[in-house]
Amino acid sequence: MKKILVTGGLGFIGSHTVVELQNEGFDVVIIDDLSNSSVDVLEGITSITGKIPLFEKLDLKEKSSVESFFQNHKDIVGVIHFAASKAVGESVEKPLDYYENNLNTLIYILKEVLNLNASNFIFSSSCTVYGQAEKMPITETAPIQAAESPYGNTKQIGEEIIRDTCNVKSELNAIALRYFNPIGAHPSAKIGELPIGVPQNLVPYITQTAAGLRACLSVFGNDYPTPDGTCIRDYIHVVDLAKAHVIALKRLVENKNASNFETFNIGTGVGSSVLEVINSFEKASGQSLNYKIAPRREGDVISAYAHTEKANTILGWKAQSSLDDAMQSAWDWEKHIRNI
Ligand code: UFG
Numbered sequence: 436m437k438k439i440l441v442t443g444g445l446g447f448i449g450s451h452t453v454v455e456l457q458n459e460g461f462d463v464v465i466i467d468d469l470s471n472s473s474v475d476v477l478e479g480i481t482s483i484t485g486k487i488p489l490f491e492k493l494d495l496k497e498k499s500s501v502e503s504f505f506q507n508h509k510d511i512v513g514v515i516h517f518a519a520s521k522a523v524g525e526s527v528e529k530p531l532d533y534y535e536n537n538l539n540t541l542i543y544i545l546k547e548v549l550n551l552n553a554s555n556f557i558f559s560s561s562c563t564v565y566g567q568a569e570k571m572p573i574t575e576t577a578p579i580q581a582a583e584s585p586y587g588n589t590k591q592i593g594e595e596i597i598r599d600t601c602n603v604k605s606e607l608n609a610i611a612l613r614y615f616n617p618i619g620a621h622p623s624a625k626i627g628e629l630p631i632g633v634p635q636n637l638v639p640y641i642t643q644t645a646a647g648l649r650a651c652l653s654v655f656g657n658d659y660p661t662p663d664g665t666c667i668r669d670y671i672h673v674v675d676l677a678k679a680h681v682i683a684l685k686r687l688v689e690n691k692n693a694s695n696f697e698t699f700n701i702g703t704g705v706g707s708s709v710l711e712v713i714n715s716f717e718k719a720s721g722q723s724l725n726y727k728i729a730p731r732r733e734g735d736v737i738s739a740y741a742h743t744e745k746a747n748t749i750l751g752w753k754a755q756s757s758l759d760d761a762m763q764s765a766w767d768w769e770k771h772i773r774n775i
Pocket of ligand 1: 521637638653
């Protein structure tokens with residue numbers, strides 16, 4: 436069986452990807468420092484797939500620990516690197532922590548990946564690299580804009596670190612997946628998103644409000660130049676996103692990549708407004724949501740949704756789930772963890 440390392444494999448996107456990898460017959464080893472995840476996620480994964488993934492609690496900032504991990508796992512044929520800090524606001528407060536945590540760790544891992552017999556690497560990138568793009572939908576060739584936050588900058592610099600390394604190391608094969616807005620949970624409701632503290636993202640805020648943990652959702656601005664005045668995003672079901680990782684990994688393992696560094700947008704291609712997301716949630720849950728219109732949030736782009744042709748035709752991946760499916764699964768998960 437082919438052994439795949441998933442860093443951050445107990446996190447939101449990582450755990451769903453571990454499930455899809457195991458479903459496809461890969462042997463998975465997870466590294467996670469548990470800074471924003473729980474070891475209980477292992478149980479959820481195991482109860483879905485019937486297979487227990489290997490797990491090592493490891494801080495990727497400790498270079499020597501990373502080196503010894505790879506010494507013990509020389510048979511890894513691919514690495515999917517999720518482990519990173521991801522709170523935009525926190526990154527503004529703690530830029531050095533973000534650069535250290537997201538970039539040093541990337542460098543340590545890449546050095547080890549280069550020593551493997553099969554140097555296949557998938558990187559979690561983000562649509563944030565496009566900023567407010569001029570044209571919708573956004574293609575992969577849209578200009579990269581100055582980052583709005585240290586978090587966003589770590590994704591841009593991360594891609595540059597990989598691209599520069601690919602330029603001189605032909606044995607390295609890498610794909611950066613630029614995610615749009617991942618939402619939802621596994622349909623079994625055994626794994627899902629576990630935000631610590633007050634959620635910063637729309638969908639967990641909605642489900643926590645409906646579950647009674649938050650009093651009211653603030654819709655950040657209804658005076659944007661969009662059909663209903665609220666911002667537009669491309670919300671992608673996390674299971675579809677997880678499947679994109681497996682397909683990208685297979686592309687590398689089977690030497691089907693067109694060049695040794697590729698980028699793909701991973702989105703649905705459909706833009707939804709904040710009010711449309713609320714409406715979809717109300718349909719899924721059969722209850723009305725308590726929300727109010729609030730001022731705009733600083734740093735929000737008006738609209739971002741993906742041009743998906745490159746992912747559809749070259750990668751051979753297409754999102755299957757609708758916004759309603761994703762909202763239903765997010766609500767099922769919230770009910771599961773709150774015992775509702
Ligand atoms: N929103 C609200 N109320 C909330 C939370 C969000 O109205 O309580 C709105 C936002 O203003 C935005 C939309 O819902 O219009 C989506 O907001 P999210 O915070 O869920 O997602 P973002 O598009 O802001 O964030 C995404 C990724 C980040 C990335 C960021 C950069 O989740 O990882 O894009 O643009 F950094």
